[in-house]
Amino acid sequence: MFDNGALLVSRAVSETKKLVIGVLGSGRGSNFAAIADAIENGSLNAQVGIVLSDVEDSGILQRAATHGCRHQFIDPGKFRTKLDDEAEAAYIRSMREAKVDVIVLAGFMRILKGGFLREFPNRVLNIHPSLLPSFPGLAAWKQALEYGVKVTGCTVHIVDQGIDTGPILGQQAVAIAPGDTSESLHTRIQEQEHRLAVEILKRLAADEIQIG
Numbered sequence: 001m002f003d004n005g006a007l008l009v010s011r012a013v014s015e016t017k018k019l020v021i022g023v024l025g026s027g028r029g030s031n032f033a034a035i036a037d038a039i040e041n042g043s044l045n046a047q048v049g050i051v052l053s054d055v056e057d058s059g060i061l062q063r064a065a066t067h068g069c070r071h072q073f074i075d076p077g078k079f080r081t082k083l084d085d086e087a088e089a090a091y092i093r094s095m096r097e098a099k100v101d102v103i104v105l106a107g108f109m110r111i112l113k114g115g116f117l118r119e120f121p122n123r124v125l126n127i128h129p130s131l132l133p134s135f136p137g138l139a140a141w142k143q144a145l146e147y148g149v150k151v152t153g154c155t156v157h158i159v160d161q162g163i164d165t166g167p168i169l170g171q172q173a174v175a176i177a178p179g180d181t182s183e184s185l186h187t188r189i190q191e192q193e194h195r196l197a198v199e200i201l202k203r204l205a206a207d208e209i210q211i212g
């Protein structure tokens with residue numbers, strides 16, 4: 001009786017400790033899948049609160065369904081590169097309802113404005129495919145290849161009002177091999193993104209990094 005009680009209490013404690021992750025994405029969702037896999041195999045003590053996308057038929061929403069995670073398409077509104085005010089309010093509401101502790105931008109192709117960021121101060125993380133501050137912006141692996149650097153990589157950072165700026169939480173270097181194409185380089189960077197994103201979330205879940 002006493003043992004069962006103790007077990008119940010410790011389960012309740014570990015449940016409350018779980019980091020609740022919100023995910024925003026527009027594309028394939030391979031980073032989301034790496035996070036979901038790590039949760040499922042028990043290496044990441046967290047749960048996915050919700051996956052939101054601005055693209056109705058995106059891979060990330062399909063993968064969320066496969067992993068049994070709550071997911072939702074929210075119409076981004078009338079702009080091409082940002083959310084309009086109504087959409088921004090809907091994204092905020094949905095993240096709030098899911099009680100997320102941290103939000104991961106896993107290939108979300110819109111700029112988040114101050115309104116969203118103020119709702120979740122220092123709690124929005126981005127995965128970027130270069131060693132910032134080098135090569136911010138789109139297709140960063142292509143920029144690195146075209147520039148001719150010998151080493152690039154990926155970065156996980158806290159999102160601020162700038163484009164791919166904000167405090168860096170972790171980076172992983174990837175060497176550019178002779179004969180690398182844009183595709184081969186991107187594939188190797190993405191493998192490291194998956195590892196790095198999970199690593200940073202594990203450290204957040206274990207309170208080894210404090211944000212917010």
Ligand code: GRF
Nearest residue numbers: 027028029030031107128129
């Ligand atoms: C990643 O390469 C990330 O660096 C960038 O968007 C891409 C998303 O890929 N921000 P996926 O949708 O996670 O496969």
